[in-house]
Amino acid sequence: MFLKGKTAIVTGSTSGIGLAYARALAAEGAAVMINGFGDAAEIEKERAALEGISGARALYSPADMTDGDAIAAMVQQCHDELGGPDIVINNAGIQHVAAIEDFPVEKWNAIIAINLSSAFHIMHHAVPHMKAKRWGRIISTASAHSFVASPNKSAYVAAKHGLAGLTKTVALEVATHGITVNAISPGYVWTPLVEKQIPDTMKTRGLTREQVINDVLLDAQPTKQFVTVEQVAALAVFLCRDEAAGITGANLPVDGGWTAQ
Ligand code: NAD
Secondary structure (H helix, E strand, O other), X not given: OOOOOOEEEEOOOOOHHHHHHHHHHHHOOOEEEEEOOOOHHHHHHHHHHHHHHHOOOEEEEOOOOOOHHHHHHHHHHHHHHHOOOOEEEEOOOOOOOOOHHHOOHHHXXXXXXXXXXXXXXXXXXXXXXXXXXXXXXXXXXXXHHHOOOOOOOHHHHHHHHHHHHHHHHHHHHOHHHOEEEEXXXXXXXXXXXXXXXXXXXXXXXXXXXXXXHHHHHOOOOOOOOOEOHHHHHHHHHHHHOHHHOOOOOOEEEEOOOHHHO
């Protein structure tokens, strides 16, 4: 339990990859602040379960990642009630699939806000706390789409490329302060986010569900396997170790070989 005494904020952790990060950090003893939307009873069940796993406190913040003031309040609440944050994982994200001429402006704005700008807001407020302790770990869930593009995902690809650039920039700024800043770039991970985009891809490309899974999603992934949330979370835990202090400004693929092609 090498994270005993440390505090982590994981955005978008009521589901999918974020929930796996929260569980993996709690398994190493971290106090965790979870965040995201969903059924209140389910979220409370997860929050309580995290306390059972870590033996430390777990809190839930309903902060909307499109709202800079709410993000500032989330970081402050974490600092006041749990200490830190020592670890921040920028993970909240949404997707929308449409051709550029049909792409709804409100979807563009929401994706840029949630998938990119929220990471700016959190770092802006959390870095001073990390600098004060001379230790910190900032990890952002980018995507294979931070390296390469796919059609009909203009906002997502733009946001994830932006997140990769933000990661490099902040890594350089805090490099002498004991803080590392990295991105993890998964390929296709089987989560609600992937499941939800199947109907739109079926519609925009005129394909069946099986064709979307095998010929569109796993077509890009040489292993022909979805990445698991546990595999992604295990890398984040490693990045929190002292042995990972030399890894900063990196964008690490966990994509079954997708971006090696
Ligand atoms: P998911 O839909 O299971 O989880 C998304 C989380 O973000 C949920 O907890 C949701 O409540 C939260 N969220 C959404 N809008 C929010 C808002 N406005 N404010 C606060 N929280 C909000 O998706 P996932 O697949 O686990 O995705 C997590 C991250 O991983 C995203 O950034 C996504 O882009 C990235 N990613 C996913 C895959 C994949 O294949 N699933 C691949 C590469 C990158």
